[in-house]
Amino acid sequence: MAGRTMYTFAFLSGFRSDRLICLNHIWYAVFMKKTVVVYKSMYGSSKKYALEFARRMRSEVSDVKSIPSDADIVVFFGGLYAGVVNGLAECVKHLPHSAELVLVTVGLADPAVEENHDEIRKMTDKVITGELKNRTRIFHLRGGMDYSALSAKHKAMMWMLVKVLLKTKKERSEEDQSLIDTYGSCIDFVDFSALSPVEEFVRNF
Numbered sequence: 001m002a003g004r005t006m007y008t009f010a011f012l013s014g015f016r017s018d019r020l021i022c023l024n025h026i027w028y029a030v031f032m033k034k035t036v037v038v039y040k041s042m043y044g045s046s047k048k049y050a051l052e053f054a055r056r057m058r059s060e061v062s063d064v065k066s067i068p069s070d071a072d073i074v075v076f077f078g079g080l081y082a083g084v085v086n087g088l089a090e091c092v093k094h095l096p097h098s099a100e101l102v103l104v105t106v107g108l109a110d111p112a113v114e115e116n117h118d119e120i121r122k123m124t125d126k127v128i129t130g131e132l133k134n135r136t137r138i139f140h141l142r143g144g145m146d147y148s149a150l151s152a153k154h155k156a157m158m159w160m161l162v163k164v165l166l167k168t169k170k171e172r173s174e175e176d177q178s179l180i181d182t183y184g185s186c187i188d189f190v191d192f193s194a195l196s197p198v199e200e201f202v203r204n205f
């Protein structure tokens with residue numbers, strides 16, 4: 001909001017565009033809330049998103065255990081594992097008391113499918129409770145999976161999941177079928193353009 005007001009003001013004052021860009025950077029540097037990026041990533045997808053987001057926002061990246069106490073907004077990126085956001089509980093534990101939390105989940109499930117959000121929300125509601133709920137905004141992004149890089153435990157979990165899907169589901173959803181079809185391969189849905197709504201939200205906060 002502040003940035004837009006700035007542009008309108010400068011436009012009306014007849015500023016040149018190069019000066020305008022410079023002015024806008026100063027405006028953000030002075031008035032933007034302190035944004036800190038935190039991530040927990042097992043195989044790299046959340047890390048890729050987090051580092052790109054921090055680059056775009058020129059934000060500090062912090063370890064979950066040492067989030068600066070003066071952070072206004074903490075943007076946390078975490079991978080989904082059996083419906084649980086990896087590292088979220090730890091992030092909530094170390095979140096400064098007055099900071100807003102922007103949670104970005106990274107999973108294989110398609111964020112365009114609304115039911116997937118509901119499933120994730122059931123789990124996050126167990127961790128994000130009470131007054132923190134009012135200070136939290138959640139976004140969902142798509143990650144990837146390289147079966148050759150998975151730990152033995154994770155390989156076994158995926159094998160079991162595919163076995164259950166093959167056995168018990170007669171009418172499979174497109175997503176379940178895709179999980180079966182891509183079993184054992186390398187899939188990468190990481191798409192930096194999907195960061196734009198998160199970026200817009202934080203910039204306009």
Ligand SMILES: Cc1cc2nc3c(=O)[nH]c(=O)nc-3n(C[C@H](O)[C@H](O)[C@H](O)COP(=O)(O)O)c2cc1C
Pocket residue numbers: 040041042043044045046047078079080081082083084086106107108109110142143144145150153154155157158
């Ligand atoms: C054992 C296992 C369980 C997973 N469970 C889910 C899940 O419940 N929902 C989902 O959308 N993706 C799930 N995934 C996919 C991961 O979320 C995906 O690979 C993501 O990109 C991981 O992010 P990271 O590499 O940053 O940890 C699972 C992956 C593994 C290996």
